[in-house]
Amino acid sequence: MNFFDIVIIGGGPIGIACGLEAQKKGLSYVILEKGPIVNSLYNYPVNMQFFSSSEKLEIDEIPFISKEAKPRRSEALEYYRRIATSNKLNIKLFEKVTSVAKIENEFTVISDKNSYKSKNIVIATGFYDIPNLLQVPGEDLPKVSHYYNDPHFYAGQKLAVIGASNSSVDAALECYRKGAEVTLIIRGTEVGQRVKYWVRPDIINRIEEGSIKVFYNATVKEISEENITINTENGIEKIQNDFVLALTGYKPNFTFLNQIGVELSKDEKKIPSYSCETMETNIKGVYLAGVICGGMETHKWFIENSRIHAKMIVHDILNKK
Structure with missing residues (x-):
């Protein structure tokens, strides 16, 4: 069974940012993505144009050059794919996580292809998979x-x-x-x-x-x-x-969060419990990154305002070590 300092669930832009930060800081990690690189972006409309400008979609200060100020889906796919491949990120594609179990201070993450052990997991699964x-x-x-x-x-x-x-x-x-x-x-x-x-x-x-x-x-x-x-x-x-x-919107996989034990607010917003300083949830060693932090308020978190989560999470893990 593979052991890593961090198992990152979700290979979107924020999951990739977490992998980059872990790699820079010398932590072992693996990113598990159920589809292709940045699966959610891949499933966006073919002509989709972002609300954010290209510099606000950058991760790890890697320049994002686009034809227009606000890039399109095809340019974003190229940008994030090149980051993943040129940095040789340890990312497992078309591998879906089926369960997460914690025994004492260690997690076992089971996918449809393999199993992994870690003391820390990052959930960066977004919200695009389950329609309202x-x-x-x-x-x-x-x-x-x-x-x-x-x-x-x-x-x-x-x-x-x-x-x-x-x-x-x-x-x-x-x-x-x-x-x-x-x-x-x-x-x-x-x-x-x-x-x-x-x-x-x-x-x-x-x-x-x-x-x-x-x-x-x-x-x-x-x-x-x-x-x-x-x-x-x-x-x-x-x-x-x-x-x-x-096209009535989408929501995070609350069932998955519940199975892990992450607490959700009792109101209709279903906002997960996490620290605004470290991104750690009520379950020690479980972190949230990206839009999943907003629960049903999916309009509050974007790539541009959740890029910082990667540094916050890795900093906290290093402090614990």
Whole structure:
């Protein structure tokens, strides 16, 4: 069985930052990633552009050069992949962690391919794997997706996009411009205030000119093969529909945190218990890094404001040694 000073669960940008910091400080480590390098970023829409500028996405002060001030998905994949490969990080790809057990002061981390022992584990698994479900009839139909990739797929189709966030707005605009007939279904009274500032006027203008249809204060009642039924201010509306993009957000794997013993707040935010100074949770030797720290408040943590977690964690582990 392999023993390491740190086992890092999650090979996204913050997991990579933790590996780099451990490597610099002479600590043995392994990064376990269930998919490819930066799996979550890989699954972002093909044309996605970051809200953050490139220098705010940098890790370990390694320059990130992009064509525009705010880089796109393809540039980020190139940047983080090159960091992982050029620094020869000890990262195991397509290896999913199935369980973590603690006996006295030592953890055993079991994956679908191997097992590891360590006195410290870092959970940097993000939040992109578990969608917030609508919990309505028809949500399991093949026409419904909680992830959006390429607008070409929806050309010439009647598409309903559910949500008012960046992902929903980007999808609605891109698919409209590729020839989809787009209907935007928004639970609130307006397009989300956190939508990228250079995109929000665009979607509002498309709505006002009638290019994209919108229902505000609306929720989905039911989805069928040929229609989507929604509750609106003016009663129930049934509209013809070919595809549904339910982009209603995502959440961390709370089940995994519970299995390890990490405490969550009792309210709907489900914020994990951790020290703001060390990132250590209520379980000694278990650290959190990245967006998973926010629980359901996934909009509060980004790459740019959680890069520092790597240094905080490694510093604390070294102090203990």
